[in-house]
Structures are given as C-alpha cells and as structure tokens.
Amino acid sequence: MAQITLIEAVTQALAYEMAHDDSVMVLGEDVGVNGGVFRATQGLQEKFGELRVLDTPLDETTIAGVTVGLAVQGMKPVAEAQFEGFIYPMMEQIACHAARMRNRTRGRLTVPAVFRAPWGGGIRAPEHHSEANEHLFTNIPGLRVVMPSSPARAYGLLLAAIRDPDPVMFFEPKRIYRQYKEEVPDDGEALPLDVCFVLRDGTDVTLVTWGAQVKEALEAADELAAQGISAEVIDVATLTPLDFDTIAESVQKTGRCVIVHEAPKTAGFGAEIAARLAEECMYDLLAPVERVTGFDTHIPLFRLEMKYMPSVERVVDAAKRTLAAS
Amino acid sequence: MTIAAKFEIEYLQYLDAEGKQVRDDLPEFAKDLGHMVELYKLMLSTRVFDAKSIALQRTGKLGTYASCLGHEAAHVGIGSAMKPEDVYAPSYREYGAQLYRGVQPREVYMYWGGDERGNDYQKEPARHDFAWSVPIATQCLHAAGSALAFKIRGEKRVAVCTIGDGGSSKGDFYGAINIAGAQNLPLVAVIVNNQWAISVPRKIQSGAPTLAQKGIAAGLFSIQVDGNDIIAVRKAMEDALERARSGKGGSVLELVTYRLGDHTTADDARRYRGEQEVKDGWEKEPMKRLRNWLVGKKVWDDAKEEAWKAECDEWMDNEVNAYLETKTQPVSAMFDYIFAEVPADLAKQRDYVLSLESKGH
Numbered sequence: 001m002a003q004i005t006l007i008e009a010v011t012q013a014l015a016y017e018m019a020h021d022d023s024v025m026v027l028g029e030d031v032g033v034n035g036g037v038f039r040a041t042q043g044l045q046e047k048f049g050e051l052r053v054l055d056t057p058l059d060e061t062t063i064a065g066v067t068v069g070l071a072v073q074g075m076k077p078v079a080e081a082q083f084e085g086f087i088y089p090m091m092e093q094i095a096c097h098a099a100r101m102r103n104r105t106r107g108r109l110t111v112p113a114v115f116r117a118p119w120g121g122g123i124r125a126p127e128h129h130s131e132a133n134e135h136l137f138t139n140i141p142g143l144r145v146v147m148p149s150s151p152a153r154a155y156g157l158l159l160a161a162i163r164d165p166d167p168v169m170f171f172e173p174k175r176i177y178r179q180y181k182e183e184v185p186d187d188g189e190a191l192p193l194d195v196c197f198v199l200r201d202g203t204d205v206t207l208v209t210w211g212a213q214v215k216e217a218l219e220a221a222d223e224l225a226a227q228g229i230s231a232e233v234i235d236v237a238t239l240t241p242l243d244f245d246t247i248a249e250s251v252q253k254t255g256r257c258v259i260v261h262e263a264p265k266t267a268g269f270g271a272e273i274a275a276r277l278a279e280e281c282m283y284d285l286l287a288p289v290e291r292v293t294g295f296d297t298h299i300p301l302f303r304l305e306m307k308y309m310p311s312v313e314r315v316v317d318a319a320k321r322t323l324a325a326s
Numbered sequence: 327m328t329i330a331a332k333f334e335i336e337y338l339q340y341l342d343a344e345g346k347q348v349r350d351d352l353p354e355f356a357k358d359l360g361h362m363v364e365l366y367k368l369m370l371s372t373r374v375f376d377a378k379s380i381a382l383q384r385t386g387k388l389g390t391y392a393s394c395l396g397h398e399a400a401h402v403g404i405g406s407a408m409k410p411e412d413v414y415a416p417s418y419r420e421y422g423a424q425l426y427r428g429v430q431p432r433e434v435y436m437y438w439g440g441d442e443r444g445n446d447y448q449k450e451p452a453r454h455d456f457a458w459s460v461p462i463a464t465q466c467l468h469a470a471g472s473a474l475a476f477k478i479r480g481e482k483r484v485a486v487c488t489i490g491d492g493g494s495s496k497g498d499f500y501g502a503i504n505i506a507g508a509q510n511l512p513l514v515a516v517i518v519n520n521q522w523a524i525s526v527p528r529k530i531q532s533g534a535p536t537l538a539q540k541g542i543a544a545g546l547f548s549i550q551v552d553g554n555d556i557i558a559v560r561k562a563m564e565d566a567l568e569r570a571r572s573g574k575g576g577s578v579l580e581l582v583t584y585r586l587g588d589h590t591t592a593d594d595a596r597r598y599r600g601e602q603e604v605k606d607g608w609e610k611e612p613m614k615r616l617r618n619w620l621v622g623k624k625v626w627d628d629a630k631e632e633a634w635k636a637e638c639d640e641w642m643d644n645e646v647n648a649y650l651e652t653k654t655q656p657v658s659a660m661f662d663y664i665f666a667e668v669p670a671d672l673a674k675q676r677d678y679v680l681s682l683e684s685k686g687h
Contacts, residue, residue: 025478051474051477051478054474054509056505057501057504057505059497059501061467061497061501062467062470062498062501062502062504062505064467065464065466065467065468065470065471065498065501065502066467066471066502066505068467068471069415069467069469069470069471069472069475069485070474070475071471072456072468072471072472073413073472073475074475075475075478077471092464093464093498096460097459097461097464102663102664102665102666103442103663103664104442104457105457106442106443106446106659106663107446107663108445108446108453108457109457141664142664142665144665164666165666166665166666194670240671241665241670241671241672242671243671
C-alpha cells in the first residue's frame, strides 16, 4: 500500500466519495484543471467532469452561497476556500444560511455541505495566506468545525464530514500538508466527528491541541519525556461540537493542562477549553491551566512568523511551569 | 469608431395605469379571461391578507411585519408563471407569489409572530421552496446553486429569486447572475424595484439608468417591465422561465413598481418621502388597472368584488385564528434542529434549560 501525505489523503477521500456517491461534488477557484493551488483536487476533474469539479468565478461569496443552494437541492458540495484568509466573504452565507437552515426551517431544508480551507501559517506565504481563525466558526451554532492533523485522520474525518447531514468547516493545516507520509487504506472508513484523539498517553500533564500544533505538542512530549515528565497529548480534531469528556478525563488523571493553538490568544478556542476546565475540573487541577498560542497580533509576514507560532520550547516551558506550581 | 458590443433594454407594458390596453398582441394566458379573474382574485386576497397582517401587528398580535402593499401584480405574476417543480427563493415580502405556491397565511403570521415553524411550509410546491431570506440578496446565490444542481442532474427546472432595488446593489446578486451567465444556469433573477430601500431612494441606489441592465453585464437576457401590470409581469416571467427551461440561459427582470406602505411596521416612511409621491404611486397601483380592464371585458363587477372580499375576510380570519391558537413550541425546540441529532455537548445545555422549566423558571 502506498504511503501518502495529508494533502494526498484529502484527494483520496474526495475521489473515494465522488466515486461512490453521485451527489458529491467539489467547487472553488482553480479546483478543476489546475487541481487546486495545493493540488487537493488533482485529477478529479478528469475523472468526474467539469460540472462535478467546478471552477467557479473568482468570488468566495458566490462559492459559499451556491454551495448552500446545491446542498439544499440534495447535492453534497465540498467547497474550497483557496486560503483561510479568503474565507471572510463566505461568512455571511455560512453563518446566516448554511449553519441555520435546518433550525430556521424546523428541519425542512438542510445543508449537507463541507467548506474546506487550507489553514494556518508557517509556509512563508504572502499576506492573508496564513490565517488561523477557527475560533470565528466555533462560536457559530449549527456548524461542525474539524481540523485533521495526520493523513489518516484527514482521510477519515473528511469522509465523515462529507457524509454528515449538516455543514462542516474542514480546516486543513497546510504547514503539515506534506510533513510526512503514512499508509492510509482507501477503504472508505470514516472516523467519528464527535471524539478527540488521544495521541499519546501520559500521567503528569495533558497537552491539548489541534491542527499543525499537534506536531509541536508531540515533539514537546518527547522533550519532556527526556526530562522525566510524562505528557499526554490530545488532538481535539473535532472542535465543535466538543468532546470535552476526553479532555476532562485526561486532566482528572494528570491534574495539569497546557492548551496549544496557533490562533490569537484572546477568545481563541483555547479560552473555551480553559473555561470548561475551570467549570468542571477545578478541583482536579494541581496547577493553573496554561495557554501557548499565537499572540493578539496579526500573524507577521514571514520573516517574523515563526516568532508568532507556538514553538516546542514554549510548550515545554509551559508544561514545566505547571509542574513547578505543584 | 469600432463598437465592441451594443445593448438595449426593452420596456414591457400591456395595461396602462387606467387599465387601457397599450398593445394588441395579448399573450395567450391573458386571452383566458377566467384565468385573469383568478389572478385578480389572488391579488385582491393578497391585499386583504396584507391589511390583516398590519392590523394584527398594530394590535400587538404580530411582531415586525414587512408589507407587500402595491406589489401584488409583481408577486402574483411571478408565482403564477412558475411551474410546481421550479424553486423559489424570495426575500421577505413576496406573499402574492408564495400564496400562489401554497404558503399559508398562518405560516406568514407564525414567522412574523416569532415562531420558526412559519418557515416550515407544509404544502407543495412551497414546501420545496426556500424560506424568507432577511440578509439582503443572499437568496440569489441559493437560487443559482439550485439552478446548478438542476443543470448537473439534467432536470428541466428553473430557480427564481427576487430581490429589491436595494438588493441589486449587493455582491450576492452580482455573484448569482455572474455564475448563471458563466455556466448557462436556469436562473431567473427578478428585481422588484419598488423605488425605496427603507429610506434610500432608487436614484442614489445606483447610477445605472435601469436596474435590468445589470443583467447585460452578466450575459443574461435582461428586460424592464411595468411591475404594476400583471399581464406584462406574467409574460416576461413565462418567457424567462421558458428560455431557462430549454437551456437558453438565465434572465434578469426589473419589475418597476412602488412601495405604497412603510418598509416594515417598524418604519415610518413619512420621515423621508413626501405625500405627493405616495399619491402618485396610488395612481399607478396594480389593482385598479386590472379591475378596470376586467370590468371593461364584463367579467368583473362591484358585486363580485364585494363577494370575493368577504370570502377573503373569512379565509384570513380562519388563518388568524389558526395562528393565534398555535401553542408556543416547547423550549427543547431551541435545540432540536441545530443538527440532525442533538450532540452530547449541546444536550447538556438543553437538559439544563429543561431543568429550569421543571422548576417553573
């Protein structure tokens, strides 16, 4: 079996589902002949034609609104925002229609759509190409917000997202699109959309993260292990609806928690997890919850961008502070 | 000088403000006087419905309501031209079109009366239409997406959206007609130009001499229509639907009408427009000309008018009662339709609210 990258797993999932369900289609800018600027839709137009792999006019609002219309008519559109930073014109259609269609019509009309976007920084991209803004969507009722962090999870979660009867934001951490390869059987097996993934067991501190920061969290866990500290690593992966139980169980065991994310700190999704820990796990905590995040700044242009990103060192330091506190 | 392209916008009218026929080539449907009477009756019931809605709001039995006074020809013209299998994406005051497609007055009352079940249209073909769209012009793209789905599946169906003159300024409208042109989609985008976007008049909404010509830029068939003349509206709609259904592409129709009422019951149009203008609007309103025309054809008279009004009153009273008798939804309904199934995390919030209910909070 071939080993594939995260971005190839995205393509594999799209191809699988399009081959097995005629109502599945992709649309976006440059998704056709060009196969997407990151090649997520490579080869799909050849296989499935120009209508099911549709190059749209260059207007994100159009992509999002047309996606709502397609989905209401029983198609399962997978829309691509070329970069997370270009998703803002889509937000009215996503928040006012995709996310609330089922609720406002009491279930009469629904939007089984996926909105994909290459997410986050760290690839020396131009301005507006490096945004991490998942927290703007986790606060919208009626949306699922999903972020894979490995080829296998990209494949299984994207299949689940397409099959889900409600709209799903599928944010792909582009910094790790080609970080490593792994075997991903093309078996059509979806992963659940309502559980966090415990990637590494530990007893002293819980590192909670998602997306590209899973890489830093795992490396930090290695570093901590070398220093005799046992870190558990949780990939939240499906941010909303949140599987808080998995996080709570881990923190009840370790008594310490470091939340790591790339988006700005204030009102980032880490704030929600920290608040929930305060509400539900206060007496299990042996130390204050730490957050290692981007700053409340715009992500800098690329000469400085790695100074903005959570680093392995910052995660290790934060974990050690929680141990020093108790 | 070399001309790269040249365009013109036709203006379509059959009946003038007094109901005098201004052209002889009546369309087929208009030769069926029985059918024309039916259209008039629905226009009249729409007006009775609208008056009833405003009365309900003024007596505290309805929330904010957007009146359709003066739009009866435009709306009934749209609804009556569509086939059941077509899909309609309205904004929020096109009751004449919607009643034709099976939306019940009680559902309109429910929606403006603060109950989501008003959007759950029970009767076909309205049941497969979109619900009202409050964010301006966003529904145009839903219609475009629907039209794309019909094209992909090879279905001979058309998606129709309506926006106002203000709505034609929005990117969603331009985006919808643009992709309809680019992909040859069966879309009919109807601009109901009632001259006012709340308090902003048509002349500072756009510098374009007609709003119809916006469709030219998208490569669509475009026409301006007397929106108070139901024969013209219906004819333009039938032609546009036929073109779309037979794969000849989408259209933009501008129906020129006048908003005789306030924007909504929360608005007071006296703040921004003069009495004379409104008087002029009443001179051109859509009911009078059709009534005069039908009376001239000896198929309508005062007695029939009074009898039908009385029937409408009874119909609306029945609908109002059905609305007023509706029980408020259980509080759990707030959670039940967010996702197909209530996620465990959300269920905790629902259970909390239910626990408050049981304590009588």
